[in-house]
Amino acid sequence: QVQLVESGGGVVQPGGSLRLSCVASGFDFSGHNMQWVRQAPGKGLEWVTFISYHGRDKNYADSLKGRFTISRDNSKNTLYLQMDSLRPEDTALYYCLKDSDWSYNGWGQGTMVTVSS
Amino acid sequence: QSALTQPPSASGSPGQSLTISCTGTSSDIGAYSHVSWYRQHPGEAPKLLIYEINKRPSGVPARFSGSKSGNTASLTVSGLQAEDEADYYCNSFAGNNIWVFGGGTTVTVL
Numbered sequence: 001q002v003q004l005v006e007s008g009g010g011v012v013q014p015g016g017s018l019r020l021s022c023v024a025s026g027f028d029f030s031g032h033n034m035q036w037v038r039q040a041p042g043k044g045l046e047w048v049t050f051i052s053y054h055g056r057d058k059n060y061a062d063s064l065k066g067r068f069t070i071s072r073d074n075s076k077n078t079l080y081l082q083m084d085s086l087r088p089e090d091t092a093l094y095y096c097l098k099d100s101d102w103s104y105n106g107w108g109q110g111t112m113v114t115v116s117s
Numbered sequence: 118q119s120a121l122t123q124p125p126s127a128s129g130s131p132g133q134s135l136t137i138s139c140t141g142t143s144s145d146i147g148a149y150s151h152v153s154w155y156r157q158h159p160g161e162a163p164k165l166l167i168y169e170i171n172k173r174p175s176g177v178p179a180r181f182s183g184s185k186s187g188n189t190a191s192l193t194v195s196g197l198q199a200e201d202e203a204d205y206y207c208n209s210f211a212g213n214n215i216w217v218f219g220g221g222t223t224v225t226v227l
Contacts, residue, residue, distance in 0.1 A: 035216070044120075044221040045155070045163065045206050050214045059214040062118045095162070102151035102210055103168035110162065
């Protein structure tokens with residue numbers, strides 16, 4: 001079955017950087033679009049970014065453009081999220097998701113990012 | 118990219134039906150059939166309940182149903198059960214490889 005294992009979260013100071021990874025298994029990773037969604041503590045879900053199956057098409061939530069970069073390595077079945085110029089409001093649990101029928105069926109446990117001095 | 122609008126809370130008694138609305142614009146819900154719904158219990162990851170407005174994934178009971186009219190989508194939970202006490206989120210494609218979530222609705226089973 002679909003398995004998505006996120007890693008790379010941690011505590012970082014404001015202005016710092018982190019790179020999240022997501023290793024996928026149980027499906028044809030190279031044939032699926034992928035996304036990141038986040039959830040701040042006690043808050044709702046927020047869409048972050050999209051990447052097409054071949055990696056050529058990407059888009060981001062307006063509030064994140066210029067600071068976050070999504071990428072993928074289909075040879076390693078791995079999705080990445082490079083996060084720069086981090087702010088306290090980026091503190092959240094980050095989920096990597098497989099785009100399936102324009103929805104997300106099968107969520108991992110996410111990786112927690114805390115931006116604090 | 119404005120969030121979809123959901124009521125912050127809703128409640129119902131066991132066995133009753135409950136409907137949660139999700140209002141967007143003509144650029145997201147009104148323009149596409151790509152609306153999905155998720156249920157999230159405290160401390161757990163969300164779970165897909167409905168996709169493409171009214172389709173249920175394998176394993177999701179038939180008491181969950183979805184619909185859309187204009188710029189508003191709705192999720193109906195029939196035969197409310199204690200396990201349905203959770204947060205519910207709607208999601209819609211908004212064109213140009215952008216998606217948007219609703220703010221979430223906390224459902225209480227009385």
